[in-house]
Amino acid sequence: MSLLRIDNVTKSFGGLTAVSNVSFEVEKGEIVGLIGPNGAGKTTLFNVINGFYKPTRGSIIFKNENVSGKKTHKLCKRGMARTFQVVKPLQRLSVLDNVIASAYVRENTHKKAQKVAMEVLEFTNLAGDAHVISKGLPLGKRKRLEIARALATKPDLLLLDESFAGLNPSELNESIEIVRKIKEDGITILIIEHHMKIIMSISDRVVVLSYGEKIAHGTPTEIGTDSTVIEAYLGVAHEGGAHA
Amino acid sequence: MDIKKYLPYITLAVLVLFPIVVKNDYYTHLMILVLMWVVIGSAWNLIAGYTGQVSFGDAAFFGTGAYTAGLMVTKLGWSPWWGLLFGGFMAVLIAMPFGWICFRLRGAYFALATLALNEIMRHIATIWESLTDGMVGILIMQDFVSKLPYYYIALALAVTTIVVIKIVMGSKWGYYFLSIREDQDAAESLGIDTHHYKMWSLAIAAWLTGVAGALYMNYMGFIDPHVVFSLHDISIMAILVGIVGGVGTHYGPAVGAFVMVAVQELFRTGGFGIVMKLAKASESEFIIDMAQVITKAHVMGFGILVVLSILYLPNGFVGDWDKILRFLRLKRPNNMDNNDIDNIGEAKP
Ligand SMILES: Nc1ncnc2c1ncn2[C@@H]1O[C@H](COP(=O)(O)OP(=O)(O)OP(=O)(O)O)[C@@H](O)[C@H]1O
Ligand SMILES: [Mg+2]
Numbered sequence: 001m002s003l004l005r006i007d008n009v010t011k012s013f014g015g016l017t018a019v020s021n022v023s024f025e026v027e028k029g030e031i032v033g034l035i036g037p038n039g040a041g042k043t044t045l046f047n048v049i050n051g052f053y054k055p056t057r058g059s060i061i062f063k064n065e066n067v068s069g070k071k072t073h074k075l076c077k078r079g080m081a082r083t084f085q086v087v088k089p090l091q092r093l094s095v096l097d098n099v100i101a102s103a104y105v106r107e108n109t110h111k112k113a114q115k116v117a118m119e120v121l122e123f124t125n126l127a128g129d130a131h132v133i134s135k136g137l138p139l140g141k142r143k144r145l146e147i148a149r150a151l152a153t154k155p156d157l158l159l160l161d162e163s164f165a166g167l168n169p170s171e172l173n174e175s176i177e178i179v180r181k182i183k184e185d186g187i188t189i190l191i192i193e194h195h196m197k198i199i200m201s202i203s204d205r206v207v208v209l210s211y212g213e214k215i216a217h218g219t220p221t222e223i224g225t226d227s228t229v230i231e232a233y234l235g236v237a238h239e240g241g242a243h244a
Numbered sequence: 245m246d247i248k249k250y251l252p253y254i255t256l257a258v259l260v261l262f263p264i265v266v267k268n269d270y271y272t273h274l275m276i277l278v279l280m281w282v283v284i285g286s287a288w289n290l291i292a293g294y295t296g297q298v299s300f301g302d303a304a305f306f307g308t309g310a311y312t313a314g315l316m317v318t319k320l321g322w323s324p325w326w327g328l329l330f331g332g333f334m335a336v337l338i339a340m341p342f343g344w345i346c347f348r349l350r351g352a353y354f355a356l357a358t359l360a361l362n363e364i365m366r367h368i369a370t371i372w373e374s375l376t377d378g379m380v381g382i383l384i385m386q387d388f389v390s391k392l393p394y395y396y397i398a399l400a401l402a403v404t405t406i407v408v409i410k411i412v413m414g415s416k417w418g419y420y421f422l423s424i425r426e427d428q429d430a431a432e433s434l435g436i437d438t439h440h441y442k443m444w445s446l447a448i449a450a451w452l453t454g455v456a457g458a459l460y461m462n463y464m465g466f467i468d469p470h471v472v473f474s475l476h477d478i479s480i481m482a483i484l485v486g487i488v489g490g491v492g493t494h495y496g497p498a499v500g501a502f503v504m505v506a507v508q509e510l511f512r513t514g515g516f517g518i519v520m521k522l523a524k525a526s527e528s529e530f531i532i533d534m535a536q537v538i539t540k541a542h543v544m545g546f547g548i549l550v551v552l553s554i555l556y557l558p559n560g561f562v563g564d565w566d567k568i569l570r571f572l573r574l575k576r577p578n579n580m581d582n583n584d585i586d587n588i589g590e591a592k593p
Contacts, residue, residue, distance in 0.1 A: 081433070081434075084430070088427045089427075089430075090423055090426035092426060093422060093423075100419060101420065101434060104419055105435035149430075
């Protein structure tokens, strides 16, 4: 059985259908890339998966349980964590406190929560910034803090929303390495990304959304040669020139 | 700075000795008010400063506590001191259904709901005459002639409040409250049941505020709906105590309580009568009139103080302490000015 099944999910905002009848599965242990042009509905799909929105139609099956409309914090306890495209650090708290706050989901004492937090900060190369107030962190590190916080909740499924956007080349390599290590630890990853090269190199499978609909689904090689995708997605990206 | 570490203990020692050394009923009375406001201000700071759910309606809880204490006497014939126990409990009983419904609202909408609660409670106390005697209010005999017992009970409550909030903020709950304040969506996705923990924060705040109300009934001996459910004398004052001292700082409300009671008294008495004396000395009708207006306009003085403190000390006296010292040229400028705010949640490995 798959860890996550998205079953005919539709999400509309009034007249606008942001996600339209999308279905796919994520198997345990794999990295699935979710790509598509701006406004394709990727973030909205994440918001449906992690319970911020109830799907207008369809359902989300997580660990063999229909979780559509379940509260976000409950899903986190069940083993689903996410990062935000527009980072949401707990601004006036230190980096360490940010991560401790999320470690408390599984740990009961401050000592244990802090231990988990420090391990996660080591893992994400943020230990040196543990006592920095997170408002003052540069974007690259804030993106990593998002990952660190999510990891501290000890998830089975990690939803990464553009964790690589806005990073410089060395930060990019650092983050790719971290994502690889997360996978090695047995955590399943669903990742939204615009950098085509990265997504093709780290994903086991790729799902392509365009205007809310799933237009393709397959291995990176299959997707890379799919004419619909090249037209709908790569074409847009090249013309727009916004993302390479 | 080492002195900072011992300051709370030194302050406590001074407070314990204060009424014995000063032996002045008027100042002791003012200090009882200060200590009561330490409780209310700290409670407001918990829900608004730490949890980010700004309350404009603390009087709802304060009045409930005060009326509980009063009604124990008039309806049950018990000692009003039971109010210290049941007053807090009743305030929580009011707070829970309110929070359960209104914590679905965010930001300003929640603040407006607390304002409404304040008004609803005041109207209930006014209209339900068979229970509360309405506008007539409740008059009870005070248990002590001396102010000392009240002073020490108030001191004990203030210290308990500060210790309780310190413990709470150092625990998982403290992390959760701060997370909710910083970003509710992030908090939810980190596994925090934001609705649930907002309720806990409100429950603690309501409890403490209700106890302060019960103390007020015991000490003043008289309450009516306009006094204890007052939007401006209680609810707004609670906000001022929090803001002036420093929102989201541990000792901010204590400092704020002291400053605000002093300011209130200064305005109420017209600079302890000095303004009127000087005006009369000038023998000018106009100046005497002006002086009268000024002494009566203490509400406006409050408003001006808030505007000034938000403009120049947005983090309050405690949060902006370094800034004040620099202004007074007691300290050289430094750039490491990560003000005191929030070092409550700070963990040292
Ligand atoms: N809360 C909302 N209310 C109304 N419309 C929304 C809401 N959230 C998203 N949308 C709309 O849904 C569509 C999909 O947006 P979404 O953020 O999911 O796209 P995306 O694929 O994540 O894009 P990007 O690559 O730019 O992040 C957009 O047209 C957006 O304007
Ligand atoms: Mg997006």
